[in-house]
Amino acid sequence: MIIDEYEKSSTFYYVVEGVISVDILNEGKRYISSFIFQNDFFGLDSFSTFKQKEHSIRVISEQATIFSISKEILLRLLNEEPHYYELLLTNFADIFQRHYGYFNFLHLPTTERIKHALHYLSDHIGLLTAAEHLELPTFITQEILSKFCRTSQSRVSVSLGELEQAGWLLRKKVPITIN
Numbered sequence: 156m157i158i159d160e161y162e163k164s165s166t167f168y169y170v171v172e173g174v175i176s177v178d179i180l181n182e183g184k185r186y187i188s189s190f191i192f193q194n195d196f197f198g199l200d201s202f203s204t205f206k207q208k209e210h211s212i213r214v215i216s217e218q219a220t221i222f223s224i225s226k227e228i229l230l231r232l233l234n235e236e237p238h239y240y241e242l243l244l245t246n247f248a249d250i251f252q253r254h255y256g257y258f259n260f261l262h263l264p265t266t267e268r269i270k271h272a273l274h275y276l277s278d279h280i281g282l283l284t285a286a287e288h289l290e291l292p293t294f295i296t297q298e299i300l301s302k303f304c305r306t307s308q309s310r311v312s313v314s315l316g317e318l319e320q321a322g323w324l325l326r327k328k329v330p331i332t333i334n
Contacts, residue, residue, distance in 0.1 A: 158198025167222045168197040174280055174294070178211045178302075187303040189254045192279050196246050201226045217295050261305065267316040268304045270323065277333055288325055289333040296329055 175191040190209060191197050191224070197212065214221075224232075233239055253275075258305035260271040297315070301308045315327035328334035 163300060164198055164201050164281075165226050167201055167226055167229045168196065169218035169222045169224075170195050170197070171222060173221070174216040174235055174292070175219065176213050176215050176299075176302075178213055181208060184300065186305055187299065189250070189257060190276070190303075191250070194210075195250060196243060197250075198226075198249060212334075215299060216292065233323070255289070265304070265306050265310050266317050269300060269311060269314040272300060273318075273324075273331065273333060274302050281333070284332070290326075291331045291333075294328045295331060 170191055170193055171194050174193075175197070177188045177191065177197075179186055179188045191212070233243075256275075257332065260268050263271060267302070276291055276295055277289040280295075284290050297308045297311045298311055300315075301311045303309065312327075315324060315331070318324040319327040323334055325334045
């Protein structure tokens with residue numbers, strides 16, 4: 156865990172390597188709201204006027220390298236090197252676009268939602284195999300998919316089986332492999 160739920164940070168972060176999830180608590184259940192990938196910044200809430208936040212940040216990959224910088228130092232550096240403003244704003248705009256795109260698939264039937272999530276994750280962290288199939292890292296489990304797709308693990312298992320039977324997946328178990 157990097158930032159506990161409700162703890163407002165005064166620090167800004169950059170992911171050098173690894174994958175991080177933004178977890179929210181909704182009606183007593185913990186869901187993944189979005190993912191933060193390599194070369195992403197996070198900690199924008201340090202600039203918020205809200206006194207608390209309603210999410211936590213958690214490393215889900217086996218390892219991660221994350222740089223941190225205090226908000227005050229970041230602002231001072233940006234004033235010295237203003238061309239970095241564009242880099243930060245572009246990165247945050249990209250993160251927001253990914254996050255908003257996520258809401259476009261919540262209304263889909265579960266199997267389509269799982270398929271959409273796997274496609275989304277493979278675009279960002281998929282590994283091309285020698286046979287030219289996309290393999291997701293082993294930390295993308297049924298538990299992670301259930302939290303991201305807002306469904307049960309058993310339903311994820313059924314959906315993965317359906318996608319495997321249809322030929323869309325080559326492997327429904329970790330590492331999940333897309334045909």
